[in-house]
Amino acid sequence: MDAVIFYAFSALVLTGAIGVVVFRHPVYAALSLVTTMIAIAVLFLAQDADLVAIVQIVVYASAITVLFLFVIMLLGVDQRETGPDPRRFQRGAAYLLGAIIAAEVLLLAGREWAIGTAPGDAPLDDAQGGNVRAVAKVLFTDYIWAVQVVSVMLVIAVVGAVVLARRSRQIAATREREGVPA
Numbered sequence: 662m663d664a665v666i667f668y669a670f671s672a673l674v675l676t677g678a679i680g681v682v683v684f685r686h687p688v689y690a691a692l693s694l695v696t697t698m699i700a701i702a703v704l705f706l707a708q709d710a711d712l713v714a715i716v717q718i719v720v721y722a723s724a725i726t727v728l729f730l731f732v733i734m735l736l737g738v739d740q741r742e743t744g745p746d747p748r749r750f751q752r753g754a755a756y757l758l759g760a761i762i763a764a765e766v767l768l769l770a771g772r773e774w775a776i777g778t779a780p781g782d783a784p785l786d787d788a789q790g791g792n793v794r795a796v797a798k799v800l801f802t803d804y805i806w807a808v809q810v811v812s813v814m815l816v817i818a819v820v821g822a823v824v825l826a827r828r829s830r831q832i833a834a835t836r837e838r839e840g841v842p843a
């Protein structure tokens with residue numbers, strides 16, 4: 662049964678990831694991203710990584726993807742743009758970068774890596790509440806300011822992107838009305 666779940670949801674992950682790249686409409690690509698994220702969460706659940714699966718659904722599948730959809734809808738990215746194709750020069754650079762990464766993966770595969778100290782023999786769920794409680798305690802006590810600063814920075818980045826996009830659209834519309842070439 663585990664193998665069936667693994668292969669079914671792995672196929673769903675791959676299908677969703679291909680959909681993110683293949684779909685031309687950004688909303689469909691974002692929905693494919695949600696499918697991929699949820700399927701990855703199921704794979705985490707199959708590995709008994711409950712915390713990571715919940716984080717995957719709450720943070721990635723819901724919050725970030727909804728943020729993507731919000732920005733797509735607000736900025737009107739799904740509308741056709743005019744002008745030269747910006748991908749003309751990017752395609753060659755993408756092929757070159759992909760070849761470099763593939764060469765690195767092939768070069769580094771099969772090597773032994775020093776990963777620090779050997780893991781202890783202590784069980785994962787000890788008397789203090791296990792890893793979930795330990796991660797939550799550290800995250801919301803020692804690193805609370807870092808978490809808050811990152812969340813504020815993300816909100817500022819989205820608001821800044823919206824303001825800049827709206828401003829450039831207003832300038833283009835004003836120039837078009839006045840007959841000034843861009």
